Amino acid sequence: MEISVHKSHFLRLPAELRNRIYEHAVAIQSIAEDGRLSYLPLAQVCRQLRTEFYPMCLQAPIILDWKHLPGYLATFYSSIYEPSRPSRYCPSSITVLADGCLKQGVWAKVDFISIVRMAHTRSDFSCTFTYGDAGWGSESGSDDDASEYTDEEKSYIEDDNDRLQKCIFNENSQWRHDVADGTIMHIFMDYVGSAEISLMNIVVSDNFETSWSIFDETEEYLERVGLDKVYDHMLDVHVSRESATS
Known part of the structure; x- marks a missing residue:
């Protein structure tokens, strides 16, 4: 009797599309790990205020x-x-x-x-x-x-x-x-x-x-x-x- 393994729909996607998803996930993960990136625009504004x-x-x-x-x-x-x-x-x-x-x-x-x-x-x-x-x-x-x-x-x-x-x-x-x-x-x-x-x-x-x-x-x-x-x-x-x- 042959055992069949259910394959995720994600694996059925074309390789190029999967790579695009990987790139997007990496970008999101980077922000999640370093919350400071979310406040980068605020930091830039504060630096400008300090300067000017x-x-x-x-x-x-x-x-x-x-x-x-x-x-x-x-x-x-x-x-x-x-x-x-x-x-x-x-x-x-x-x-x-x-x-x-x-x-x-x-x-x-x-x-x-x-x-x-x-x-x-x-x-x-x-x-x-x-x-x-x-x-x-x-x-x-x-x-x-x-x-x-x-x-x-x-x-x-x-x-x-x-x-x-x-x-x-x-x-x-x-x-x-x-x-x-x-x-x-x-x-x-x-x-x-x-x-x-x-x-x-x-x-x-x-x-x-x-x-x-x-x-x-x-x-x-x-x-x-x-x-x-x-x-x-x-x-x-x-x-x-x-x-x-x-």
């Missing part, structure tokens, strides 16, 4: 609250980049609203080193610290009209803004050199525009002038880099080593 729109977006004027400044700088300028970084990666201006520092005591540790580098990179860059026109009170739901400040309160932010301008836009050659080569690693402040005495902590690398006492000669260093006029009774400036802050 991202630099334009970074150049746009920035207005943000003091409490959001650390997050903004950490997101877009977290690395210590070279002084030759193209100016197209720097905003044209940054306006920082310090209403929270005065009205609600909102403090946030801000590292100004990235902002100083922006000033060194882009000649038309500006950075201003002020109180918002809309006021902090309207944002928080408070009944206080935060846009109506007394002359004394206005002087807090005006004085701090003046001090920070001298630091950010300091043209002293030694200062610019120390910022460019990484000798100045951080410039920390917790708040501005407050009645409290502000503290600026300039952090230098561990290998910076190891022979001198950093505490005894802080004032001398500030004078050498042209920041002696920033140091006054309302702004306490300290210079410390990186190892002391880690």
Whole structure:
């Protein structure tokens, strides 16, 4: 008795047609195994946006609250980049609203080193610290009209803004050199525009002038880099080593 085997209809197809089906199956299988291929058009669009729109977006004027400044700088300028970084990666201006520092005591540790580098990179860059026109009170739901400040309160932010301008836009050659080569690693402040005495902590690398006492000669260093006029009774400036802050 002869045993017959049922033959699939696929096997009855011409060889050329079967090869076409094989080619199609291979293409589908490749996509199934590597799902990234399905998102290739999206990736291409994202790459185009990064190339064309991202630099334009970074150049746009920035207005943000003091409490959001650390997050903004950490997101877009977290690395210590070279002084030759193209100016197209720097905003044209940054306006920082310090209403929270005065009205609600909102403090946030801000590292100004990235902002100083922006000033060194882009000649038309500006950075201003002020109180918002809309006021902090309207944002928080408070009944206080935060846009109506007394002359004394206005002087807090005006004085701090003046001090920070001298630091950010300091043209002293030694200062610019120390910022460019990484000798100045951080410039920390917790708040501005407050009645409290502000503290600026300039952090230098561990290998910076190891022979001198950093505490005894802080004032001398500030004078050498042209920041002696920033140091006054309302702004306490300290210079410390990186190892002391880690």
